[in-house]
Amino acid sequence: MNTENVPDIIVSRLPVYLRALQHMAENGITTTSSQELGDNVGISAAQIRKDLSQFGEFGKQGTGYHIPFLIERLSQILKVDRSWDVAVVGMGELGRALARYQGFSNRGFHVQMCFDSEPSKIGQHVGEMTVRDVKNIVKDVREAGIKIAMLCIPAAAAQEVTDQLIEAGVQGILNYAPVSLSVPEGVKVQYIDPAVGLQRITYYL
């Protein structure tokens, strides 16, 4: 199975399928159909079958999908059948909320350390962590072997911190700063900007 050239748009839907399947499993459901899963996530059954077929055979005609197996395989494909340590940079309200977010642990992520540049915040406790000085970010992130970071800092500081994270070995960034980042090939950035999200809605109104 060649999964090297799966289109990004298909990859982007897999976490949504996985989330829905995990909800079903939590509710004690063990099998589902592409129709039921599709109704659940607002995607057509045909699209789901097509997306999943990129990665192998997951269901049988007539009996549907065995949910625990599909969860296991999607977790492997998305590489969240392990726990990734994550660094959060920026301890404003949003950063603190993310640092304490309960929804990561069963989905493959563990917030391991957090940073800020403000002297009043450095040394404070957020959850079980102590806020570190962003001045030491390259050393601290590298020593911890952290590969993923979430950026919750102002747009003006985002590129500089991004460069430091990449120097420290980070390969993926979830960027909440409202600015596009310049990164070398092989580093992956996902953007979360509420105003962009809202503008993708108003177009259709």
Place this chain on the structure above:
Amino acid sequence: MNTENVPDIIVSRLPVYLRALQHMAENGITTTSSQELGDNVGISAAQIRKDLSQFGEFGKQGTGYHIPFLIERLSQILKVDRSWDVAVVGMGELGRALARYQGFSNRGFHVQMCFDSEPSKIGQHVGEMTVRDVKNIVKDVREAGIKIAMLCIPAAAAQEVTDQLIEAGVQGILNYAPVSLSVPEGVKVQYIDPAVGLQRITYYL
């Protein structure tokens, strides 16, 4: 110009172009090229030209794009050449951060009211607003004529509140609850789930 059937994927990039152009304008830059804009947002110049061509002629061969004009047209296309009132539901850390977020006002949005279900939070001040009781959400949102809401509540409560918002006339929802919502045709939902964002990164690591 028939813009009715522009693919969602193209629409989804327009707010990113608009954001980059607004940054350029704030820095006093008045013209740009598809190459420069593309470098800025990490999208190829050819793709940008193709995307914009869906909506008309914006630049001239050799002279590039006039930034104020392109901002004006993209704002019109995305319908953010006005200010949309928004309701925020859920006054946890994330909801409070969004209710006070400074980045909406110059991008077409104004948080007008906020809700929670916890007696200890109702009546509290968040920014210039007083937290309202979610029990009155249908009446309050309808009377204010609000068409857009942001959901920052637990997954278990998200569908019920969504149904109420739609009853109140809401047509677009930015959903931070980690669950897919069922909505009638014509209602638009955008999802923001940090774990989904991270899983879209780990696939490539």
